[in-house]
Amino acid sequence: MPKKVDHISRRASIAVAVWQLMARGGLEAVSMRHVAAGAGMSLGQVQHYFPTKDELLAFAYEQVAEQVADRVRAPETPDPTDEEPRPRDVLLATLAELLPLDEDRELDAQISVAFLTRAAVSPELATRLRKAHAQLQDLIADQLRRGQRRGVVPLHLEPAREARTLLAFVDGLTVHVLVGHHTPEDAEQAIDDYLDTLFTG
Amino acid sequence: MPKKVDHISRRASIAVAVWQLMARGGLEAVSMRHVAAGAGMSLGQVQHYFPTKDELLAFAYEQVAEQVADRVRAPETPDPTDEEPRPRDVLLATLAELLPLDEDRELDAQISVAFLTRAAVSPELATRLRKAHAQLQDLIADQLRRGQRRGVVPLHLEPAREARTLLAFVDGLTVHVLVGHHTPEDAEQAIDDYLDTLFTG
Amino acid sequence: MPKKVDHISRRASIAVAVWQLMARGGLEAVSMRHVAAGAGMSLGQVQHYFPTKDELLAFAYEQVAEQVADRVRAPETPDPTDEEPRPRDVLLATLAELLPLDEDRELDAQISVAFLTRAAVSPELATRLRKAHAQLQDLIADQLRRGQRRGVVPLHLEPAREARTLLAFVDGLTVHVLVGHHTPEDAEQAIDDYLDTLFTG
Amino acid sequence: MPKKVDHISRRASIAVAVWQLMARGGLEAVSMRHVAAGAGMSLGQVQHYFPTKDELLAFAYEQVAEQVADRVRAPETPDPTDEEPRPRDVLLATLAELLPLDEDRELDAQISVAFLTRAAVSPELATRLRKAHAQLQDLIADQLRRGQRRGVVPLHLEPAREARTLLAFVDGLTVHVLVGHHTPEDAEQAIDDYLDTLFTG
DNA sequence: ACTCACGGGACGCCCCGTTAGT
DNA sequence: ACTAACGGGGCGTCCCGTGAGT
Numbered sequence: 071m072p073k074k075v076d077h078i079s080r081r082a083s084i085a086v087a088v089w090q091l092m093a094r095g096g097l098e099a100v101s102m103r104h105v106a107a108g109a110g111m112s113l114g115q116v117q118h119y120f121p122t123k124d125e126l127l128a129f130a131y132e133q134v135a136e137q138v139a140d141r142v143r144a145p146e147t148p149d150p151t152d153e154e155p156r157p158r159d160v161l162l163a164t165l166a167e168l169l170p171l172d173e174d175r176e177l178d179a180q181i182s183v184a185f186l187t188r189a190a191v192s193p194e195l196a197t198r199l200r201k202a203h204a205q206l207q208d209l210i211a212d213q214l215r216r217g218q219r220r221g222v223v224p225l226h227l228e229p230a231r232e233a234r235t236l237l238a239f240v241d242g243l244t245v246h247v248l249v250g251h252h253t254p255e256d257a258e259q260a261i262d263d264y265l266d267t268l269f270t271g
Numbered sequence: 272m273p274k275k276v277d278h279i280s281r282r283a284s285i286a287v288a289v290w291q292l293m294a295r296g297g298l299e300a301v302s303m304r305h306v307a308a309g310a311g312m313s314l315g316q317v318q319h320y321f322p323t324k325d326e327l328l329a330f331a332y333e334q335v336a337e338q339v340a341d342r343v344r345a346p347e348t349p350d351p352t353d354e355e356p357r358p359r360d361v362l363l364a365t366l367a368e369l370l371p372l373d374e375d376r377e378l379d380a381q382i383s384v385a386f387l388t389r390a391a392v393s394p395e396l397a398t399r400l401r402k403a404h405a406q407l408q409d410l411i412a413d414q415l416r417r418g419q420r421r422g423v424v425p426l427h428l429e430p431a432r433e434a435r436t437l438l439a440f441v442d443g444l445t446v447h448v449l450v451g452h453h454t455p456e457d458a459e460q461a462i463d464d465y466l467d468t469l470f471t472g
Numbered sequence: 473m474p475k476k477v478d479h480i481s482r483r484a485s486i487a488v489a490v491w492q493l494m495a496r497g498g499l500e501a502v503s504m505r506h507v508a509a510g511a512g513m514s515l516g517q518v519q520h521y522f523p524t525k526d527e528l529l530a531f532a533y534e535q536v537a538e539q540v541a542d543r544v545r546a547p548e549t550p551d552p553t554d555e556e557p558r559p560r561d562v563l564l565a566t567l568a569e570l571l572p573l574d575e576d577r578e579l580d581a582q583i584s585v586a587f588l589t590r591a592a593v594s595p596e597l598a599t600r601l602r603k604a605h606a607q608l609q610d611l612i613a614d615q616l617r618r619g620q621r622r623g624v625v626p627l628h629l630e631p632a633r634e635a636r637t638l639l640a641f642v643d644g645l646t647v648h649v650l651v652g653h654h655t656p657e658d659a660e661q662a663i664d665d666y667l668d669t670l671f672t673g
Numbered sequence: 674m675p676k677k678v679d680h681i682s683r684r685a686s687i688a689v690a691v692w693q694l695m696a697r698g699g700l701e702a703v704s705m706r707h708v709a710a711g712a713g714m715s716l717g718q719v720q721h722y723f724p725t726k727d728e729l730l731a732f733a734y735e736q737v738a739e740q741v742a743d744r745v746r747a748p749e750t751p752d753p754t755d756e757e758p759r760p761r762d763v764l765l766a767t768l769a770e771l772l773p774l775d776e777d778r779e780l781d782a783q784i785s786v787a788f789l790t791r792a793a794v795s796p797e798l799a800t801r802l803r804k805a806h807a808q809l810q811d812l813i814a815d816q817l818r819r820g821q822r823r824g825v826v827p828l829h830l831e832p833a834r835e836a837r838t839l840l841a842f843v844d845g846l847t848v849h850v851l852v853g854h855h856t857p858e859d860a861e862q863a864i865d866d867y868l869d870t871l872f873t874g
Numbered sequence: 875a876c877t878c879a880c881g882g883g884a885c886g887c888c889c890c891g892t893t894a895g896t
Numbered sequence: 897a898c899t900a901a902c903g904g905g906g907c908g909t910c911c912c913g914t915g916a917g918t
Contacts, residue, residue: 096392098299101911113912114877123912180391187388190381190449191297203452234453235444235461242443243436248391251404252439260436267468275895276901302885315903324886498794500701503889515890516899525890582793589790592783592851593699605854636855637846637863644845645838650793653806654837662838669870677917678879704907717881726908 081119081129084109088130093180097188100127128198134181135202142167142206157217158269161210161236165261168240170247171254179244186241207233214268222269232268239264282320282330285310289331294381298389301328329399335382336403343368343410358418359470362411362437366462369441371448372455380445387442408434415469423470433469440465483521483531486511490532495582499590502529530600536583537604544569544608559619560671563612563638567663570642572649573656581646588643609635616670624671634670641666684722684732687712691733696783700791703730731801737784738805745770745812760820761872764813764839768864771843773850774857782847789844810836817871825872835871842867 087108091100102123106113120126142164170176189196210233217223243257252260288309292301303324307317321327343365371377390397411434418424444458453461489510493502504525508515522528544566572578591598612635619625645659654662690711694703705726709719723729745767773779792799813836820826846860855863 094392096389099392102913103911112877115875117913118876121913183388183391186446186450187384188297190384190446191295191300193451196450199450200452231457234447234457235464238443238447238453238458238461239440240443241446242439242441245387245391245442245446246435246439249387249397249400250394251401252435256432256435257439260439263436264468267465303887304885313903315905316901318887319901322887496794498791501794504891505889514899517897519891520898523891585790585793588848588852589786590699592786592848593697593702595853598852601852602854633859636849636859637866640845640849640855640860640863641842642845643848644841644843647789647793647844647848648837648841651789651799651802652796653803654841658834658837659841662841665838666870669867705909706907715881717883718879720909721879724909 077119082133084111084116084119084126085130085133088126089134089177089181092130092184093177097127097184102126130181131185131195131198134178134185138168138178138182139202139205142209157213157220157222158265161213162262162265164210164213165236165240166258169244169254169257169261171258176248180248183241183245183248187245203237206237209233210236217269224268224270227268236264278320283334285312285317285320285327286331286334289327290335290378290382293331293385294378298328298385303327331382332386332396332399335379335386339369339379339383340403340406343407358414358421358423359466362414363463363466365411365414366437366441367459370445370455370458370462372459377449381449384442384446384449404438407438410434411437418470425469425471428469437465479521484535486513486518486521486528487532487535490528491536491579491583494532494586495579499529499586504528532583533587533597533600536580536587540570540580540584541604541607544611559615559622559624560667563615564664564667566612566615567638567642568660571646571656571659571663573660578650582650585643585647585650605639608639611635612638619671626670626672629670638666680722685736687714687719687722687729688733688736691729692737692780692784695733695787696780700730700787705729733784734788734798734801737781737788741771741781741785742805742808745809760816760823760825761868764816765865765868767813767816768839768843769861772847772857772860772864774861779851783851786844786848786851806840809840812836813839820872827871827873830871839867 084105087105088100090108091104100123102116103113105126106116109116116126120129167175168179168182170179185195186199189199207230211229214223214227214229214232218225218227218229240261243252243260246252247254247257285306288306289301291309292305301324303317304314306327307314310317317327321330368376369380369383371380386396386400390400408431412430415424415428415430415433419426419428419430441462444453444461447453448455448458486507489507490502492510493506502525504518505515507528508518511518518528522531569577570581570584572581587597588601591601609632613631616625616629616631616634620627620629620631642663645654645662648654649656649659687708690708691703693711694707703726705719706716708729709716712719719729723732770778771782771785773782788798788802792802810833814832817826817830817832817835821828821830821832843864846855846863849855850857850860
């Protein structure tokens, strides 16, 4: 199926155009025409791949969620010589991937925030977000459980609960950084400090 | 003088219509026509009080910010018999006012989040938000300083910094509650737990 | 009737605001609101003196026509020592008053042209203009007749006809000057040259 | 390629609708909706061919200018048997094309006048007009030069200058005819008489 | 597979004229 | 005499989705 590949990559390149529009202007800056222009193709072509705007946005979201998930699952190991990295380091690296610490991550963050806050008024989107959120939460909870097994995280903490809290924390910091209330460094430091309250090691 | 109309209350009632639209649908659900319909007026009348949409939104924001500020400054004192309430209790009550714990606060939260998101792509609005944010931050930092004077907050903490972090935390929780990732109770509990890490008393 | 005076001067000052708007922006730049703003009064007040926009424009036109007529009837006599100025000089002075040779006359010219060209599509206004035009034509024809009596204008010329032609000529030059096709000096020179073809003296 | 629609003819037919509206009502009678109605199309269709009103008006102007230019360049030769027509006859025929002597030319005249008036307050349009004016002026100056070579036009006349004056004259007459101050015949006669003053033959 | 043509709806803004109320 | 309030209509622009056509 030689065409399929083209199809997929075409959709991907359209999604990129969506992201760029979202990064500056938010969700409401995304119009089929602008996307087409941004992707360097005709409006009709965009509509061919995404019959409706909703599908386009849904796809754009899925793509960015997947991308973030990939990055989060395999953060640059802080200490590659250690075959079994310390849970705290893994956690910090993971969460740092969610913060807008460089240009790439800022783009992702802006997109994520746009979808997230849109979900606050769109139950349908909220449902979709819940899945991605659950996965992330599990990832984090796992590290906390590893920490508990290693004795560096108090056993009385509920990993799932703490993971959920951590994610809310990160999202709050992300938004504040984007708005300009925090510097990215402050945000990372705040996460680091918070981890100190979880890890007794 | 002409007809005798309370300009202020008129504008306020228009702002209410704006809020209702924002609560379900976000900022992009707000159109002059919808606002007029929501307020039970003609479009011309709305424009009489708010010549441009920007002014309307600016006013709507100022109003909700003021309203939240009022509520935050005078939270229901947890223990009215104590003339000098404990900083931790004040803080918890203050921050709880920002969470969508009941219908009123949910409305405010949704509106705040909508503006916050928009600020991520609108520097002009971001600037306006910064002022409100600074006030809130000071309020919280003050309580932390009080705690330091009383010896219940470690002196090595920077009040301003911690306050800023707390606000980001609260905003993150707020969004997650609105999206449905958290229950309101979880959010409040998370705040409570976090305060435990600040207060040693 | 002490109020009447106020009434009249008020209307005059409103007309001035109309002119200023017309001078830059043409007739379509004139709106009741802008006029009110330009005159430094409330919209309601303007509407009090001119219930409808048509009346306002009609008045503004009458005023400018009258003003031009006054100036044209009493041009600065080119040679005041001569009790009976030469018809050619009178004519040149008269016609020069219609050209946009200085700021004041440019204002009048712009207004006149705006009304004139509007009359091309508004029979009602055209009728009104005809009166003013007839007066002007008579004025000029009179000078030509004086010239004929003095023997400096050929008798075979029809004064009325030549007068009408002269006015068309002046209006054409005026428009072209305003548009920038001519300089004001060129226009005046062109008139002067044309008079040479009429006066044999 | 899709539907096969003659873009050019479509745009032309829209321009026709613009002209009809301009002929009665001037430029301000032209609205996108009225044009659409006049052309028997939907508003969306008009916008498909002219994204903005400015482009529509610019095109409408260019078209009429071109049309007039064509007609002026190839006036019905007064005496086809003469291979080298006399400059005076050519000039009269040329200038007569600019006067509203029949229905077609009246339409053109009204449109031209409308644009001309607008140019008096719109420098941008004035610049565009200047080009067309310059071409016309050259055309006329050429005939005058031919006359000079033939010895029927005095050598002391500046062709360019006289051409410019002639055009102003014609425009003035045109406006006056449209307003009703002149009959078309009077206007043509006035031109004829004026040419007598230029040609000594 | 891809494109253009097209209709229709919405939006922010502007403006006029009327009227209720000093 | 003068004002603010108000309704309603219009305008230019934008955008989406459909479908006829290649």
